[in-house]
Amino acid sequence: MKSTGFFGGFGGVYVPETLMPALEELEEAFLQAKEDSVFLAKYNDLLHNYAGRPTPLYRAANLSQRWGANIWLKREDLLHGGAHKTNNALGQALLARAMGKTRLIAETGAGQHGVAAAMSGALLGIKTEVYMGEVDMLRQQPNVLRMRLLGAEVHPVTTGGRTLKEAINEALRDWVSSVRTTHYMLGTAAGPHPFPAMVKFFQQIIGCEAREQFSQRCACLPDYVLACIGGGSNAVGIFSGFFNDPQVKLIGVEPAGKGLETEHHGAVLQKGSPGCLHGMKSLLLQDGDGQVLETYSIAAGLDYPSVGPEHAYLQSTGQASYVAATDSEAIGAYVELSRSEGIIPALESAHALAYAKRLSSCAGHGKHILINLSGRGDKDLQQVIDNVQPL
Amino acid sequence: MSNRYSNRFAQLEKQGRKAFIPFTMLGWPNRKSCLATVATMIDSGVSALELGMAFSDPVADGPVIQRAASETIASGFTVADAFDLLKEIRSIDQDIPIGLLVYYNMVLRYGITDFFTQAHNCGVDGILIADLPPEAASETYPAARAAAVESIFIVSPLTLPDRLDTIAKYAGGFLYAVSRLGTTGVEERYDRELEALISRVKATSTLPVCVGFGISTAKQAQQMFALGADGAITGSKIVDLVRNTPEHLLTTCLQEYLTTMVRCTYMTSPAAQA
Ligand SMILES: Cc1ncc(COP(=O)(O)O)c(C=O)c1O
Numbered sequence: 111m112k113s114t115g116f117f118g119g120f121g122g123v124y125v126p127e128t129l130m131p132a133l134e135e136l137e138e139a140f141l142q143a144k145e146d147s148v149f150l151a152k153y154n155d156l157l158h159n160y161a162g163r164p165t166p167l168y169r170a171a172n173l174s175q176r177w178g179a180n181i182w183l184k185r186e187d188l189l190h191g192g193a194h195k196t197n198n199a200l201g202q203a204l205l206a207r208a209m210g211k212t213r214l215i216a217e218t219g220a221g222q223h224g225v226a227a228a229m230s231g232a233l234l235g236i237k238t239e240v241y242m243g244e245v246d247m248l249r250q251q252p253n254v255l256r257m258r259l260l261g262a263e264v265h266p267v268t269t270g271g272r273t274l275k276e277a278i279n280e281a282l283r284d285w286v287s288s289v290r291t292t293h294y295m296l297g298t299a300a301g302p303h304p305f306p307a308m309v310k311f312f313q314q315i316i317g318c319e320a321r322e323q324f325s326q327r328c329a330c331l332p333d334y335v336l337a338c339i340g341g342g343s344n345a346v347g348i349f350s351g352f353f354n355d356p357q358v359k360l361i362g363v364e365p366a367g368k369g370l371e372t373e374h375h376g377a378v379l380q381k382g383s384p385g386c387l388h389g390m391k392s393l394l395l396q397d398g399d400g401q402v403l404e405t406y407s408i409a410a411g412l413d414y415p416s417v418g419p420e421h422a423y424l425q426s427t428g429q430a431s432y433v434a435a436t437d438s439e440a441i442g443a444y445v446e447l448s449r450s451e452g453i454i455p456a457l458e459s460a461h462a463l464a465y466a467k468r469l470s471s472c473a474g475h476g477k478h479i480l481i482n483l484s485g486r487g488d489k490d491l492q493q494v495i496d497n498v499q500p501l
Numbered sequence: 502m503s504n505r506y507s508n509r510f511a512q513l514e515k516q517g518r519k520a521f522i523p524f525t526m527l528g529w530p531n532r533k534s535c536l537a538t539v540a541t542m543i544d545s546g547v548s549a550l551e552l553g554m555a556f557s558d559p560v561a562d563g564p565v566i567q568r569a570a571s572e573t574i575a576s577g578f579t580v581a582d583a584f585d586l587l588k589e590i591r592s593i594d595q596d597i598p599i600g601l602l603v604y605y606n607m608v609l610r611y612g613i614t615d616f617f618t619q620a621h622n623c624g625v626d627g628i629l630i631a632d633l634p635p636e637a638a639s640e641t642y643p644a645a646r647a648a649a650v651e652s653i654f655i656v657s658p659l660t661l662p663d664r665l666d667t668i669a670k671y672a673g674g675f676l677y678a679v680s681r682l683g684t685t686g687v688e689e690r691y692d693r694e695l696e697a698l699i700s701r702v703k704a705t706s707t708l709p710v711c712v713g714f715g716i717s718t719a720k721q722a723q724q725m726f727a728l729g730a731d732g733a734i735t736g737s738k739i740v741d742l743v744r745n746t747p748e749h750l751l752t753t754c755l756q757e758y759l760t761t762m763v764r765c766t767y768m769t770s771p772a773a774q775a
Contacts, residue, residue: 114636124605124632126561128657128682130664269567275558282560287683289659386606387558389632399580400610401557 111137115303118426120419123302125389129282132289137304139209144311149204156200160233161190163197163315167323167480172450177470182332183453183483184320184348191226193456193485194316194344195297199226201312203234206293213292214238217281219246219274219340220411220458221253222485223297228262230295238262241280243272246410252489271404274340274414278388298341299418302389306418310346316482317351324480332480334359334469338461339379339432340411342418344484349430359431362421363465365407366434376405378417379425379432385416392419408437408493409457411485439464444487444494456485457493503626503649505598506674509548510709510731519766520548520675520711520732521722523739523759524602526569527552527586528578530743534751538743539590541752545759548766549598550590551629551713551734554583556604561631563686565737569744580607584623591624600627600653600674613641617648627651627674635664638671655679656702656710658692665705675709675732676702680716680725687717687737691724699729719765726766735762 111134115121123133143149157163165188170181186194199216206214214231216238218224224240231238240257244266247254257264270276278301285294299309317335324332335352337345339362352358367375375381378393385394387402395403395415407413424430435443443463448454455463462481469479487494513520523542528535542550555573559566591599601620608616608630620628628650633641638652645652651673656665659682668676678699681692692698695712702710712725713734722733739755746754 111636123634123636125634126631126657127634127655127660127664127668128679130634130636131659131661270557270571279558279560283563283684286561287681289682384609386609386632388560391609394606396606396610398610400607401574402606 111303112141113303115307117420117423120390120392120422121303121306122391123389124386124391125302126286128286129289132285133302133304135209139205140304140308143205143208149208153201153204157197157315161196161200162188164319165189167320167327170451173447176450177467178475179470179473179477179479181466182324182478182480184316184480186316186344186482186484187453187455187459187486191222191229192488193222193226194313194347195223195226196229197315197347198297198309198312198343199223199230199295202293202295203230203236206236206295207234209293211291211293212236213288214295215241215281215284215288215292216295216297217241217274217277218297219277219413220409220456221246221250221257221489222411222456224257224262224264225253225260227295228257228260231262232260239265241265241267241277241284243267243274243277245272246274246277249493250410250489251492273410275402282388297343299343299346299420300341300388300390300392300416306390306420309343310350310420313343313347314350316344316347317349320348320480321351328478331355331358332478333473334361334477334479336361336363336462336466336479337482338412338458338484339364339417339421340414340458342421344482346418346420348482360424360429361465362430362432363462364432364434365409365412365461366436367406367408369436370434374406375434376407376413376415377434378415379421380434387416390419392416392422408440409461411456411458412461433465435461435464441494443467444490454487455483456487457490459484460487503651505596505626506549506651508596509598510675513548519726519730520709521762521766522549522551522711522732522734523547524551524553524734524736525739525743526566526573527554527583528576529555529569529573531576532578532582532586536586536589537752538755540593541755542759543594543597545756546763547759548732549600551600551602551736552587553602554580554607556607559604559631561684563684563737565687565740566685569740580611584619587623587625598626598674599624600629601625602629602631605630605633608641614644614647617641617644617650621648621650625650627653629653629655629677635667635671642671653677656698658682658694658698660698662701662705665701669706672706672708675711676706677734678702678710678712678730679714680712681714683714685714685737687715687741689715689721691715696728703729719761722762722765
């Protein structure tokens, strides 16, 4: 490979030999595509005319009034498909086509990446199959139906905790067998090189737009930029717009589930230790033997025991910091945003909102908090109504 | 380096034979039964052993070995238990080469140097880390050398000469050629480029080449020998046998299977085909 894709001590390429040639091919194709004006023009055209970019930057006046700080939402929930995942899926689907691949596979947790993959496959006429844990298929059923409507095949994954980690395992196993014809469209900025760098490349449009929109509106920069952390793609997407602005505090919000003091969370950056899973070195929730632990979050998209390597690195250098919000805080924010602004956020994104609420009370009046509203919450409605909050 | 692999392959060559290497999971279905299975392997005259440590997320393994791994972890069998069992296995046979199959996170968690040292102390001759490609081999190679443990690598039908050169720099013991693109499992589905792979490997390295994945019968093993392989590796078939054979029949049944496989390594004897 041209590079080994390390962010400090995190990242790299740790996969079975059979996958190495495919990763070499993918790196080569990606390095070419990102300098290729024809490819980029096609990608930008799709982002603009198909997916609806740029997404708005919205000042949530009612929430700002309630919480005290100025709350700004980068509206990735309004992107076609309903989440930031479309930015990455379209990019990778174009790459797959350029590489002559005839089949796409993807993993999905919340189902948003699965939907984005299915949309891209439908658009470009590439057969698409999605691996999804059985637990997630149940709790994110609307997205399962959308994927099927879009023509994708959804494979239930029945091993282990039957969530995102196992879906990635199965997608990797499929890819080992099908690598000659198939592109594995990984949905987050994690996994073996070149995925973390590539997914970041396709997601950095969020931060790029947000910085420009914000500085035009306010003639300054936000004090804080917040994003939820699953694998880390929406976060690295928005953070990357502010990497050269040291005065802007970058904060990633992990799922605290039932509480960081319990075993039922997914707070990898705060509770994990260095390890190697899914082709990358990163932080990992694991036991003393290196067995990976089951995680828990009400948000399927955050329910993952590792994290993209760049976040482990940003935490180690102090360029970004990481906090956590619990299930009940996230549900509170889900309802509060719905009722105060008429916007239903994804439960994933609601974690970032929940922390913004906490931060508002201590950051002080007049501070600007920019939140990546990574997705919309229709998919979570049934879950919230059934389990938690009778409306 | 330990000489057990080179001694054994030299001995086989002198006898005009090929290698048969069975795999099982350390501690599965429990310590006692695993030890009995391995003892039966040794008694049956297998050429070397390939033993796996259970990992929670074995992405290179198909359903049969995955299930054995998750049962082993659920039973509470730890890495320390696995090392302890290895030591006992070594005490049964001083000469048989023992290969350990692991995933990288377990090595990292234990500490790379400590893991290789402990493996050596327990009589391990070679370690294959399923998710450590040669690009990252410099992370473990010094520890492997210092502990006199061979680094065993996988080559696949997609591994082209430039990668083979890199692999050959680190590889010891034997090269593990996978018969197909895919995970471990019993289904027979050999890659169209397997023969070309074996020739490529032979042109690059003097190490023996053993083929694994999807080999469960003597006929299949001999097919591999005919393609130029120096040995055949069988894993899922054995795990299947252990799972599906009533306990009182297991030793006999295993013995019968392993003996057939060992007999087929005598290429010169047509009777072995039986
Ligand atoms: C709406 C939404 N936000 C966030 C995430 C988490 O992923 P990432 O951390 O890669 O942005 C997901 C994943 O499914 C999602 O659907």
